[in-house]
Ligand SMILES: Cc1cc2nc3c(=O)[nH]c(=O)nc-3n(C[C@H](O)[C@H](O)[C@H](O)COP(=O)(O)OP(=O)(O)OC[C@H]3O[C@@H](n4cnc5c(N)ncnc54)[C@H](O)[C@@H]3O)c2cc1C
Ligand code: FES
């Protein structure tokens with residue numbers, strides 16, 4: 001819990017807040033100011049827009065614990081504000097609302113437009129409103145209401161406020177070690193996810209998937225690569241982020257796959273089915289997994305073929321179709337995922353080569369933790385298996 | 389959906405933030421405007437144990453005039469740049485770029501430093517400040533400081549060269565004179581959305597700087613080799629060919645939009661032979 005003191009609607013408020021509570025929840029649930037609405041909680045819809053220090057902000061992307069000394073104004077504080085009174089009347093006149101869900105955010109944004117851009121034309125108003133979504137009215141009435149108020153713009157432009165510098169224990173400043181400056185985090189280390197038992201069977205085409213094809217060159221003869229790729233443990237060990245759970249039964253595996261994209265980390269727990277065709281030195285992998293924490297899921301089908309490469313080496317041709325669902329899909333734009341897959345395949349090729357040559361762990365891997373250990377252990381085992 | 393529990397400490401200054409970052413033995417992260425980290429926290433895609441808020445750290449909030457360059461504090465917001473509340477090293481380019489990032493409510497909190505460390509390849513500062521030859525100024529444990537050109541600082545999608553315990557304290561931008569020209573063009577289907585393709589062009593004959601940068605792809609912005617950039621501007625090398633050389637692994641069809649972005653950015657920069665089509669762009 002963090003102690004904060006701030007001003008809300010011209011009232012001094014002191015409160016103990018849990019750091020993860022965003023300002024919108026704090027206002028609604030702790031302060032019972034339910035005029036602020038919550039829609040998407042990731043900054044896109046604008047329903048939660050309110051004023052902090054004289055500027056409109058997303059209260060869903062502002063933590064209450066970070067609002068010490070702030071001046072917060074919610075829609076409730078505008079009851080007697082002359083400009084907001086004009087905006088409200090114009091909204092009614094121009095039918096600028098129906099269900100009213102977007103309206104608190106729309107009014108705060110409109111208030112900002114009118115005071116900051118007194119000469120805005122229709123195009124500019126529409127541009128400024130693009131961060132507030134209305135699902136039922138359509139924007140024509142809202143734009144007309146703002147234009148109406150702008151026909152006699154208010155004299156005073158906006159005056160954003162500057163928050164005073166925070167006060168902190170002086171001893172802490174610049175000191176190399178900060179003992180006791182923060183409480184011990186109340187969070188436990190993430191647990192390993194167990195494979196979810198309720199996953200649907202591994203078949204069927206992936207609809208709306210994204211398809212990628214790649215060719216990975218390897219400095220190893222095709223015979224050796226073909227032998228290696230049939231060793232499921234070896235493949236898993238060489239694939240950064242992949243981990244087997246329990247014993248492999250036949251060609252269906254249980255495992256986890258951790259991917260890291262900047263600060264995001266998702267561990268998909270699931271199953272994969274693998275098949276090989278010795279005649280064509282090719283195979284398929286069909287996998288599916290879910291990350292319970294982010295409620296995201298991934299579905300993938302991969303075909304691969306080991307072909308002759310240049311100078312006695314080989315080339316592994318891969319085609320992959322995947323589909324991401326859930327929150328992660330929002331950040332995992334196809335271009336980003338294909339970049340990550342390229343890095344993954346490059347690491348995989350380097351690891352496989354290193355494994356075949358008996359140099360385990362020679363390359364850096366992502367995600368960093370855990371993998372090296374697994375690789376080291378498996379590499380040792382594989383050298384035994386391969387008689388090296 | 390709500391974030392998992394974490395601790396939050398408001399840093400008073402950059403050294404305080406660095407000290408806090410090195411002190412905690414659980415995954416600690418800096419939070420600036422929270423406009424990129426916030427959604428990831430709310431969706432539980434990121435689960436740090438401790439957040440260090442730098443938005444009130446005084447030494448990260450201003451702009452220092454270094455003579456031939458300006459040093460922007462990492463926590464200067466997009467809106468402060470848009471409003472001209474801080475000086476502009478380029479005589480207007482930064483203002484124009486800032487005003488078209490996301491939405492005003494996001495710009496009021498989002499910071500230049502946060503955008504660079506988040507390192508979304510489609511982000512506006514990532515592409516344009518690379519074109520401007522910006523330098524990242526970094527502080528690390530024990531008062532260590534280092535600097536690195538942005539072109540190598542952004543190491544991959546959502547990846548920088550920041551090492552554990554390091555923070556970005558500032559962004560250094562050379563002052564440009566009136567004869568420097570620039571253009572930035574991005575393709576979005578809706579105002580405030582991340583770009584699907586973008587390009588930035590700097591032509592600064594006084595400083596001998598010419599840069600053509602292509603953005604919004606799965607990797608850090610691509611800087612065309614100087615020779616190719618000059619040949620493109622002089623009309624001696626087709627844009628499509630320069631892009632094929634720079635991105636040999638990409639199917640040519642996927643580069644069409646990027647070629648349009650380069651052409652538009654050149655037009656906005658006033659390069660002869662490239663009439664600007666999209667007058668509304670900046
Ligand atoms: C709806 C919406 C639309 C958007 N549209 C666009 C757009 O069109 N173009 C665009 O460019 N951006 C867009 N953004 C992103 C926006 O510009 C963010 O402000 C920016 O990417 C991140 O800045 P921030 O200060 O909010 O950083 P935060 O979200 O606080 O932090 C981002 C990352 O940087 C790290 N970090 C921050 N500061 C430092 C520091 N000083 N040192 C070390 N690490 C640090 C954090 O740990 C975190 O990993 C959009 C955001 C939203 C919510
Ligand atoms: S709830 Fe905050 S922007 Fe949608």
Ligand code: FES
Pocket residue numbers: 096097098099100101102103133134135136137
């Ligand atoms: S009035 Fe219903 S969402 Fe706007």
